Amino acid sequence: MEESKFCSESLVVKTSIVFPTDTNTYGTLFGGKLMAYIDDTAAIAAMRHARRGIVTASTDSVDFLYPIHEGNAVCLEAFVTYTGTSSMEVFVKVNAEDLITGERHLCALSFLTMVAIDEHGKPTKVPKVIPQTEEEKSLYESAKERAEARKKRKKETEELAKKYRSLG
Numbered sequence: 001m002e003e004s005k006f007c008s009e010s011l012v013v014k015t016s017i018v019f020p021t022d023t024n025t026y027g028t029l030f031g032g033k034l035m036a037y038i039d040d041t042a043a044i045a046a047m048r049h050a051r052r053g054i055v056t057a058s059t060d061s062v063d064f065l066y067p068i069h070e071g072n073a074v075c076l077e078a079f080v081t082y083t084g085t086s087s088m089e090v091f092v093k094v095n096a097e098d099l100i101t102g103e104r105h106l107c108a109l110s111f112l113t114m115v116a117i118d119e120h121g122k123p124t125k126v127p128k129v130i131p132q133t134e135e136e137k138s139l140y141e142s143a144k145e146r147a148e149a150r151k152k153r154k155k156e157t158e159e160l161a162k163k164y165r166s167l168g
């Protein structure tokens with residue numbers, strides 16, 4: 001396994017046209033479809049970084065900032081910003097592009113945590129990340145804080161799971 005890799009080595013760029021079958025009753029891209037695109041793109045970025053099987057451990061909130069209309073291109077970019085031992089934080093940026101005017105809007109941002117697993121499904125070590133651009137450096141520097149927040153949130157979820165399991 002390589003010791004460390006550049007963020008650019010995990011970069012995934014995915015562009016699709018929004019067809020009528022992808023939309024909700026308002027003629028804009030269905031949120032669940034966009035979430036599937038985000039997970040898919042993040043998973044490929046993580047596998048490019050780790051060159052291992054991976055699972056999605058968590059997704060931070062996804063705020064839908066701007067609607068993506070039927071006929072627009074939906075453009076996703078994802079790359080690994082930071083790693084722990086087996087976990088990788090993946091940043092996903094979603095833009096909508098009007099293919100006639102060229103106008104683009106940032107529609108959503110998301111951070112996902114993917115975990116590399118071995119042949120027994122157990123977490124396994126991944127290479128470190130070397131940030132190069134200003135964007136990569138800024139995401140890398142702020143990642144530890146987000147990882148701490150996720151740990152806290154996971155504990156809270158586990159407490160909730162205990163509580164609601166007993167109610168069922």
Ligand SMILES: CC(=O)SCCNC(=O)CCNC(=O)[C@H](O)C(C)(C)COP(=O)(O)OP(=O)(O)OC[C@H]1O[C@@H](n2cnc3c(N)ncnc32)[C@H](O)[C@@H]1OP(=O)(O)O
Pocket residue numbers: 039043054055056057058083084085086087088113115117123150151154
């Ligand atoms: C691509 C797909 O769609 S996969 C389908 C959806 N995903 C799944 O089914 C995953 C189900 N969950 C699991 O399999 C397990 O909980 C795993 C593999 C994610 C973690 O396994 P655990 O036995 O809990 O391992 P452990 O507690 O050692 O955590 C391993 C790493 O994951 C991180 N992690 C675990 N849970 C979370 C979480 N909810 N959020 C963020 N990071 C997490 C840990 O911090 C740790 O990171 P590190 O190695 O960098 O320090």
